[in-house]
Amino acid sequence: xxxxxxxxxxxxxGKRTVHALRDVSLRIADGELLSVQGPxxxxxxxxxxxxxxLDRPTSGSIMLDGKDLATMNDAGLTRVRAETxxxxxxxxNLIPTLTAQENVETxxxxxxxxxxxxxxxxxxxxxxxxxxxxxxxxxxxxxxxQQQRVAIARALVKNPTVLLADxxxxxxxxxxxxxxxxxxxxxxxEQGLTLVMVTHDSAVAARTPRRIRIAKGRLKxxxxx
Amino acid sequence: xxxxxxxxxLRNRRKQTAVVAIGLAVAIxxxxxxxxxxxxxxxxxADVLESVYGVGTDITVxxxxxxxxxxxxxxxRFDFDAEDGEATDDGTREIAQERLRTxxxxxxxxxxxxxxxxxxxxVTGVAATLELTSTSFSGEMPDFDQLSEAGEPGxxxxxxxxxxxxxxxxxxxxxxxxxxxxxxxxxxxxxAVGPLTTTEVADGRTFEASDTGADVAVLDAVYAEQExxxxxxxxxxxxxxxxxxxxxxxTTGEGVETAANVYLPIDVAATLADMEGQVTTLYVQVDSSxxxxxxxxAIGAQLPDATVSTQADLAEGVSGSLSTAASLVSTxxxxxxxxxxxxxxxxxxLFTVSGVNRRTRELGTLKALGWPQRRVVGQIAGESVAQGxxxxxxxxxxxxxxxxxxxxxxxxxxxSAGAQIGGFGGRGGGPQMGQAMQDxxxxxxxxxxxxxxxxxxxxxxxxxxxxxxxxxxSLWIVVAAVGLxxxxxxxxxxxxxxxxxxxxxxxxFRSLA
Ligand SMILES: Nc1ncnc2c1ncn2[C@@H]1O[C@H](COP(=O)(O)OP(=O)(O)OP(=O)(O)O)[C@@H](O)[C@H]1O
Ligand SMILES: [Mg+2]
Numbered sequence: 001x002x003x004x005x006x007x008x009x010x011x012x013x014g015k016r017t018v019h020a021l022r023d024v025s026l027r028i029a030d031g032e033l034l035s036v037q038g039p040x041x042x043x044x045x046x047x048x049x050x051x052x053x054l055d056r057p058t059s060g061s062i063m064l065d066g067k068d069l070a071t072m073n074d075a076g077l078t079r080v081r082a083e084t085x086x087x088x089x090x091x092x093n094l095i096p097t098l099t100a101q102e103n104v105e106t107x108x109x110x111x112x113x114x115x116x117x118x119x120x121x122x123x124x125x126x127x128x129x130x131x132x133x134x135x136x137x138x139x140x141x142x143x144x145x146q147q148q149r150v151a152i153a154r155a156l157v158k159n160p161t162v163l164l165a166d167x168x169x170x171x172x173x174x175x176x177x178x179x180x181x182x183x184x185x186x187x188x189x190e191q192g193l194t195l196v197m198v199t200h201d202s203a204v205a206a207r208t209p210r211r212i213r214i215a216k217g218r219l220k221x222x223x224x225x
Numbered sequence: 226x227x228x229x230x231x232x233x234x235l236r237n238r239r240k241q242t243a244v245v246a247i248g249l250a251v252a253i254x255x256x257x258x259x260x261x262x263x264x265x266x267x268x269x270x271a272d273v274l275e276s277v278y279g280v281g282t283d284i285t286v287x288x289x290x291x292x293x294x295x296x297x298x299x300x301x302r303f304d305f306d307a308e309d310g311e312a313t314d315d316g317t318r319e320i321a322q323e324r325l326r327t328x329x330x331x332x333x334x335x336x337x338x339x340x341x342x343x344x345x346x347x348v349t350g351v352a353a354t355l356e357l358t359s360t361s362f363s364g365e366m367p368d369f370d371q372l373s374e375a376g377e378p379g380x381x382x383x384x385x386x387x388x389x390x391x392x393x394x395x396x397x398x399x400x401x402x403x404x405x406x407x408x409x410x411x412x413x414x415x416x417a418v419g420p421l422t423t424t425e426v427a428d429g430r431t432f433e434a435s436d437t438g439a440d441v442a443v444l445d446a447v448y449a450e451q452e453x454x455x456x457x458x459x460x461x462x463x464x465x466x467x468x469x470x471x472x473x474x475x476t477t478g479e480g481v482e483t484a485a486n487v488y489l490p491i492d493v494a495a496t497l498a499d500m501e502g503q504v505t506t507l508y509v510q511v512d513s514s515x516x517x518x519x520x521x522x523a524i525g526a527q528l529p530d531a532t533v534s535t536q537a538d539l540a541e542g543v544s545g546s547l548s549t550a551a552s553l554v555s556t557x558x559x560x561x562x563x564x565x566x567x568x569x570x571x572x573x574x575l576f577t578v579s580g581v582n583r584r585t586r587e588l589g590t591l592k593a594l595g596w597p598q599r600r601v602v603g604q605i606a607g608e609s610v611a612q613g614x615x616x617x618x619x620x621x622x623x624x625x626x627x628x629x630x631x632x633x634x635x636x637x638x639x640x641s642a643g644a645q646i647g648g649f650g651g652r653g654g655g656p657q658m659g660q661a662m663q664d665x666x667x668x669x670x671x672x673x674x675x676x677x678x679x680x681x682x683x684x685x686x687x688x689x690x691x692x693x694x695x696x697x698x699s700l701w702i703v704v705a706a707v708g709l710x711x712x713x714x715x716x717x718x719x720x721x722x723x724x725x726x727x728x729x730x731x732x733x734f735r736s737l738a
Binding site: 045046049052055074078079081082083089093096102105110 | 233237586587589590591596598600734
């Protein structure tokens with residue numbers, strides 16, 4: 001799926017340069033479930049954003065199915081985001097004025113899906129995360145766990161090949177956290193997704209077959225694969 | 226999704242939507258009121274001008290009298306000799322004199338100018354008139370012979386008001402009357418341009434080509450009524466009896482006086498005034514308004530002594546509350562609407578930008594979901610265009626009501642035009658001043674026993690017209706107003722949206738939300 005070679009990312013803020021990623025190389029196979037751990041500021045989000053085409057690395061290449069995200073133009077990245085990659089954000093990032101169903105539908109907008117199709121698929125996605133009867137609720141009327149389920153439904157409704165989840169349980173209590181992880185694990189198994197999940201929670205990481213750790217921009221495999 | 230999202234966002238941010246929409250609405254309403262009132266004032270000016278210069282006149286050509294030149298400067302001077310008139314037994318002499326001169330401040334010029342102007346390019350019609358003022362004096366004067374016999378020098382016989390003198394000097398009684406009429410000689414055969422084009426026949430008939438050279442007159446209906454002259458009666462001008470063949474009324478409004486009191490065939494007028502081959506005013510029609518300037522320049526070159534006035538110049542000569550309104554609308558109104566419009570646009574942009582900044586994270590999310598930048602900007606722009614549309618429609622409604630209020634309140638503007646023709650005395654005729662000046666002239670005349678100085682130089686030919694302000698709302702204004710509001714929204718949306726949508730999603734997430 002992914003073939004990442006010597007990826008570095010530096011941010012310059014005035015005179016200071018931050019090395020968020022240093023010379024990271026990584027291969028991710030199709031259908032793999034991978035957790036990324038590490039201290040805060042270590043570069044986890046930076047890596048995930050690079051994988052999702054939300055940002056370009058400073059150097060190196062990120063091959064996704066043979067195409068290099070590092071050198072791709074904006075239109076190309078937009079297409080990748082629209083079609084190939086599903087992204088679950090740390091703090092849900094739902095649109096507050098749209099209902100659960102409409103939030104899910106936003107992911108289908110760039111795909112040019114018809115209105116009726118959009119509604120149907122959004123509802124199905126919500127049902128698959130167990131929120132079918134909450135489709136008409138606004139995010140503000142949902143609990144944190146429910147909001148994250150909506151975000152997951154939104155990431156999955158377009159049937160992406162890759163699901164990238166940045167601390168999907170970061171804001172949730174333990175019980176809800178386990179529900180969400182169960183859900184993601186189930187979806188991963190069912191749909192044959194490639195799933196990369198950032199977490200600072202070892203209990204969550206322990207459940208994934210492959211674990212990596214990023215600290216100070218450097219990557220380290222924790223499982224021996 | 227576009228509309229759902231748009232509706233939700235606007236409803237969710239009702240306050241912001243309301244503030245932006247109200248701001249735009251007030252600005253739009255103001256622009257509407259200003260533009261329709263100024264259109265109304267322009268119409269009113271055009272009415273006033275037309276009542277004097279006739280329909281379709283683009284340029285008038287006159288010639289100013291030089292001070293001291295024989296021509297008609299002031300109402301003229303009466304010189305009475307002791308031998309004038311007939312002596313009566315009670316020590317007075319009965320005197321009647323009439324002066325027929327060009328109108329104050331103007332002088333006649335050679336009629337060949339008509340052909341000169343007619344020969345110019347782009348001129349589609351020219352008509353010449355001979356505009357005269359007849360001032361007649363009749364009454365009794367002290368008999369100077371008898372006075373000197375009595376050893377009394379001629380003293381001021383007394384004061385007079387409104388031109389009617391009733392006074393009693395030491396030497397003897399006197400009473401007299403000063404009458405003034407404006408007389409315009411026109412070519413009976415040419416009726417396309419000129420002062421009669423804004424008149425309609427009230428009684429009898431107007432001129433026909435066959436009236437050339439005939440001793441006939443057409444009277445202003447208001448004047449005829451005042452003087453109790455009817456069609457078929459005879460009036461005397463310059464010692465000649467003329468048959469009144471008809472009366473004409475202004476098409477501008479009820480009771481509005483036309484440009485002159487008496488209209489004569491121009492050749493008759495010229496003969497009476499002893500001014501054969503001379504004219505005082507040319508009314509010029511030009512094929513298109515874009516050529517007016519060029520034609521007026523060309524006339525100026527051909528006739529170096531002439532005063533060439535275009536409609537625009539003439540409009541400046543409209544005085545009275547009308548001109549006050551016109552300048553108020555054009556300066557204050559225009560600036561005010563520009564300022565308010567800018568403020569409303571600024572407000573809309575400010576609110577949109579700050580609203581968008583607060584939504585950076587949301588917009589970043591949409592981009593992360595694969596929304597193209599265009600789509601994101603379009604969404605934001607759509608929202609603010611909708612806001613603009615609401616503001617525009619509200620503004621049109623508000624502006625419509627305001628214009629309605631203006632129209633219902635029946636504001637009456639009065640303006641006088643024509644003092645300008647004279648040139649001398651400047652804009653002497655303020656609102657209603659034309660008449661006042663005439664009175665003043667009469668008074669001045671009444672003051673001295675013999676030899677009257679020119680009273681009011683200007684304003685004598687001033688026609689005062691009252692016009693009720695009607696501010697029209699054209700479809701064009703409505704469309705432009707809504708368009709302006711929508712444009713305001715679009716600018717605000719694109720400016721605001723572009724900023725946020727340019728960010729890469731990763732950056733957008735880092736912004737504080
Ligand atoms: N846009 C940016 N500008 C400047 N510095 C940045 C930017 N984005 C990230 N960084 C820096 O890069 C480093 C890695 O950031 P990143 O968000 O990847 O960390 P993280 O491992 O996800 O941390 P956390 O667990 O707190 O989310 C940090 O030091 C951060 O301050
Ligand atoms: Mg992070």
